[in-house]
Amino acid sequence: MFLSIIIVNYNTKNLLKNCLGSIRKNGENGNIEIIVIDNGSQDGSVEMIETDFRNIKLIANNSNAGFGQANNQGAKIAQGEYLLFLNSDTEMTDGFLDKLRNDVNDLKNRGAIGFKIANRDGSWQKFCGNFPSFLNLLAESFYLDRIFKGSSKLFYRVLKNDFYQQQQKSDWLSGSCLLINKNLFAKIDGFDEKYFLYVEDVDLCYKVKQAGYDNFYLPLKAVTHFNRSSSPNKTPAIVFSHQNLIYFFRKYYSNTQAPLLKLLFIIKSILYSIIGAVFGILSPRLFTQAKSYFILLTTLISQKKFTQYENSFKK
Known part of the structure; x- marks a missing residue:
C-alpha cells in the first residue's frame, strides 16, 4: 500500500466530515x-464516521490521549509505505493525491516532507522554520524580528514569504499536513507522547535530522487549513506551546538554556499581562490575551498547576 492518511479528531465533527x-x-x-x-469526542464524530465513512479505520479512545499519542496509535496499524498526518480542520486540494503518487520517486531517502498550506482566505500559511533557539524566541517574544527585518535568517523561527516559492530544506514542518516514510517514523520512535499538544511536530523533525535525514518543503498545494485555533480562546495554544518549548530545550539543548528560556517566558508573560490589562479597555483582544498569559505565568511558576490545566483537556 502506498499511503496511510492519519487524522486525529477531538470534537470537530463538521470539520472532520x-x-x-x-x-x-x-x-x-x-x-x-x-x-x-x-x-x-462528545459531538457525534464517531457516529458520523460509522454512518457516512464505513470504509475508514476508526480508533475510538475513551478520553483525549493528546495529538502525538493518538497519531502513534494510528501509525501502529497503518499499512502504507508513507504516512500522511493530517489535521481534522483541513480540506485536501483537488488532485493532490494524484500529484503525490506521480512524485513518489522524489520522496525516496528524505526525511519529513511538508507542503503548501492555504488559509481559508487563500493566503499561504507560514509553517516552516528554523529549529527554536533562545535568539529567535527572544526576537519573536518582543517583536525584534519585525523591527530588524533585514537581519540574519537565524533571527527567525518561522520563515518568511520568499521561502515558500521553491522546493528546499527546512528544519521543521507543520504537523497539520506532514508526510514521512513509515519505516523512518518507526526508527525514530514516532511522536514524543510527552507533548500533549503543540511542538510535537518540531520535535519529530528534530529526531529526523538526528537520524541523518533532511526535512523538505515541496511547493505543492496540499490543503486549506481552516484552523480551529481561530477560536477566540487562545489559552491552550499559548500555554502548551510555551511549556512544550521549554521541554524541547530541556530535552535537546544544554542544561542552562531551558532555565533561561523559562525566565524569558516569565518576563514575557508578566509584560503581556500588564500591557493587556492596561490597554484592554481599548482592545478586547488584548484583554483576552492578557488573561491567557496570566494563566501561562501561573503554570510557569507551578508545574503542578500546568499538569492540572493539561488534565482538563483529557476529560
Whole structure:
C-alpha cells in the first residue's frame, strides 16, 4: 500500500466530515487507507464516521490521549509505505493525491516532507522554520524580528514569504499536513507522547535530522487549513506551546538554556499581562490575551498547576 492518511479528531465533527469528503473527492483506491483516531469526542464524530465513512479505520479512545499519542496509535496499524498526518480542520486540494503518487520517486531517502498550506482566505500559511533557539524566541517574544527585518535568517523561527516559492530544506514542518516514510517514523520512535499538544511536530523533525535525514518543503498545494485555533480562546495554544518549548530545550539543548528560556517566558508573560490589562479597555483582544498569559505565568511558576490545566483537556 502506498499511503496511510492519519487524522486525529477531538470534537470537530463538521470539520472532520468536510476533511474526509475532500479526501474522498480526490479519489480513494486500494493504494490508500484512511485512519481516524477519535480522542473521546462528545459531538457525534464517531457516529458520523460509522454512518457516512464505513470504509475508514476508526480508533475510538475513551478520553483525549493528546495529538502525538493518538497519531502513534494510528501509525501502529497503518499499512502504507508513507504516512500522511493530517489535521481534522483541513480540506485536501483537488488532485493532490494524484500529484503525490506521480512524485513518489522524489520522496525516496528524505526525511519529513511538508507542503503548501492555504488559509481559508487563500493566503499561504507560514509553517516552516528554523529549529527554536533562545535568539529567535527572544526576537519573536518582543517583536525584534519585525523591527530588524533585514537581519540574519537565524533571527527567525518561522520563515518568511520568499521561502515558500521553491522546493528546499527546512528544519521543521507543520504537523497539520506532514508526510514521512513509515519505516523512518518507526526508527525514530514516532511522536514524543510527552507533548500533549503543540511542538510535537518540531520535535519529530528534530529526531529526523538526528537520524541523518533532511526535512523538505515541496511547493505543492496540499490543503486549506481552516484552523480551529481561530477560536477566540487562545489559552491552550499559548500555554502548551510555551511549556512544550521549554521541554524541547530541556530535552535537546544544554542544561542552562531551558532555565533561561523559562525566565524569558516569565518576563514575557508578566509584560503581556500588564500591557493587556492596561490597554484592554481599548482592545478586547488584548484583554483576552492578557488573561491567557496570566494563566501561562501561573503554570510557569507551578508545574503542578500546568499538569492540572493539561488534565482538563483529557476529560
